[in-house]
Amino acid sequence: MSSSFKTFLKHAAKDFHNQSVNPPVVRASTIIFKSTKDIRKTQANAQKNPIGGHYDYARQGTSTTYILQKILTKLEESYNVFTTPTGFGAVFLAIFSVTRPGDEIIAADPLYSPTRILTENFLKDFNIKTTFYNPHDLKSLEKNITKKTKLIFVENPGSNSFDFQDLGKILSIAKKNKILTAMDNTWGTPYFLKPIKLGFDMSIVSATKYYSGHSDVMGGSLAVSKKVFSKVKAAERITGLRLGPDDAYLITRGLRTLDVRLDRHRENSEKVAKFLSRFKNIKLLYPYKKGSYNYKMWKKYYSGASGLMGLKIKCKNISSVRKFVNSLKLFGYGYSWGGFESLVLHQEHREIGTRKFFKLAKDEHLVRLHIGLEDPSDLIADIKQALKHLK
Ligand SMILES: Cc1ncc(COP(=O)(O)O)c(C=O)c1O
Incomplete structure (x- = not known):
């Protein structure tokens, strides 16, 4: 731009x-x-x-x-x-x-x-x-x-x-x-x-x-x-x-501040993505890791990325996923995204609906994060303490 x-x-x-x-x-x-x-x-x-x-x-x-x-x-x-x-x-x-x-x-x-x-x-x-x-x-x-x-x-x-x-x-x-x-x-x-x-x-x-x-x-x-x-x-x-x-x-x-906010959402999201990419039980749904088809298609058409990402979590116990989500202190639990603040949403299997080409296995769970404009080190610390509940 x-x-x-x-x-x-x-x-x-x-x-x-x-x-x-x-x-x-x-x-x-x-x-x-x-x-x-x-x-x-x-x-x-x-x-x-x-x-x-x-x-x-x-x-x-x-x-x-x-x-x-x-x-x-x-x-x-x-x-x-x-x-x-x-x-x-x-x-x-x-x-x-x-x-x-x-x-x-x-x-x-x-x-x-x-x-x-x-x-x-x-x-x-x-x-x-x-x-x-x-x-x-x-x-x-x-x-x-x-x-x-x-x-x-x-x-x-x-x-x-x-x-x-x-x-x-x-x-x-x-x-x-x-x-x-x-x-x-x-x-x-x-x-x-x-x-x-x-x-x-x-x-x-x-x-x-x-x-x-x-x-x-x-x-x-x-x-x-x-x-x-x-x-x-x-x-x-x-x-x-x-x-x-x-x-x-x-x-x-x-x-007036669209560009400033989006640049910062991206900066914060990259830091959070880098942190999350260390966990083998979490598949990051965000254009961060080079090499995938999604990354290639994003790179081909976009000049940047916003703050909304998905986490496909492998976990046998749904209550652990719920505990992880409920333990986040800086992420409000609710619908929508795109505001200055961080949000989280657990998208339960029934919410995936009738999609044919996107399925979740029984032990896979989808959590959506919106990475806001807070200090990214605070967001990472918050996610880190909540991840302890993922067993
Ligand atoms: C991709 C996408 N399109 C459209 C909408 C609808 O927007 P609104 O909530 O303003 O009606 C949403 C809302 O979450 C959305 O995520």
């Missing part, structure tokens, strides 16, 4: 708003116009320039959401960005925008659970079928392509398994078969990888995580190519999936 971009993030709101350092929070439902002529002019401008900045009603946003959209559009190097009330809202909007009854989706096997439930179960009732491919065997993706395939949905790395895929190969398969593509890029964010620049049509980020960075707001972002812009715009209007101005403000505020 060029230093100019780091500078842009610090001054981002000012670039689109030239008064105070921070943009004002414009809360609105009704927008008042001087006359009928004035409202017609705004509506005509909105037709001429659908990218935004012309509102006749605040469900379409206000200047606060518009500033965030502009910043994210630059960060993603995309045609435009839609902002949604949650990250999952962005996943839904991406899929809803481009698929219709009778269509088929091909998705990577390791997916964020709600995305898996949406594609595998919920959409079935709307006659939209999803098949899943092995992230490390793209022949299994090609095999699933039919005339009805509309969308390839990728999450990289995959939730739980942390599989990294050959994104370039996926894109060339999609291009050859004229299939649209979407990628959930919450883990890397466009600071480390820009899916639209790489060739994806849609790029999803849960802004709840690193964008806001302070665990105090939810939001989502859907960056789009020019090709799908009007489809997503139409779907956005019909679903009313729009981020509110207070949340947009908090996410804009978080973005």
Whole structure:
């Protein structure tokens, strides 16, 4: 990432708003116009320039959401960005925008659970079928392509398994078969990888995580190519999936330090990974050790790594794993990640769900760590004392 971009993030709101350092929070439902002529002019401008900045009603946003959209559009190097009330809202909007009854989706096997439930179960009732491919065997993706395939949905790395895929190969398969593509890029964010620049049509980020960075707001972002812009715009209007101005403000505020925080998350994670790699009963699911396929694929496409990692722990006794997790003092136990603080989650076997290509043996257990911005030596000392419970 060029230093100019780091500078842009610090001054981002000012670039689109030239008064105070921070943009004002414009809360609105009704927008008042001087006359009928004035409202017609705004509506005509909105037709001429659908990218935004012309509102006749605040469900379409206000200047606060518009500033965030502009910043994210630059960060993603995309045609435009839609902002949604949650990250999952962005996943839904991406899929809803481009698929219709009778269509088929091909998705990577390791997916964020709600995305898996949406594609595998919920959409079935709307006659939209999803098949899943092995992230490390793209022949299994090609095999699933039919005339009805509309969308390839990728999450990289995959939730739980942390599989990294050959994104370039996926894109060339999609291009050859004229299939649209979407990628959930919450883990890397466009600071480390820009899916639209790489060739994806849609790029999803849960802004709840690193964008806001302070665990105090939810939001989502859907960056789009020019090709799908009007489809997503139409779907956005019909679903009313729009981020509110207070949340947009908090996410804009978080973005100023995105690069600083992510660099530190990576630094801390590398130290923790180095420590954990000494233990034979722990398989690290994180791009740290050279030589593996996952490491190669990460290196090929990313300029850095964030703070979320998995530990596949070999242990006969589940209560020892629970004891390990419960003994951590600096890691809060709970869902989500991407904030300044460290978190831990024991992902029990039932949570792995219906995944075909990621299985846990009876004596294997999955623990997810989010490495926060604390002093890494404190985090390592905490993990060290908790590991004593792993028998
Ligand atoms: C990879 C991934 N995508 C999307 C989401 C959904 O984001 P949100 O919680 O903001 O709805 C999550 C949430 O954990 C996630 O981990």
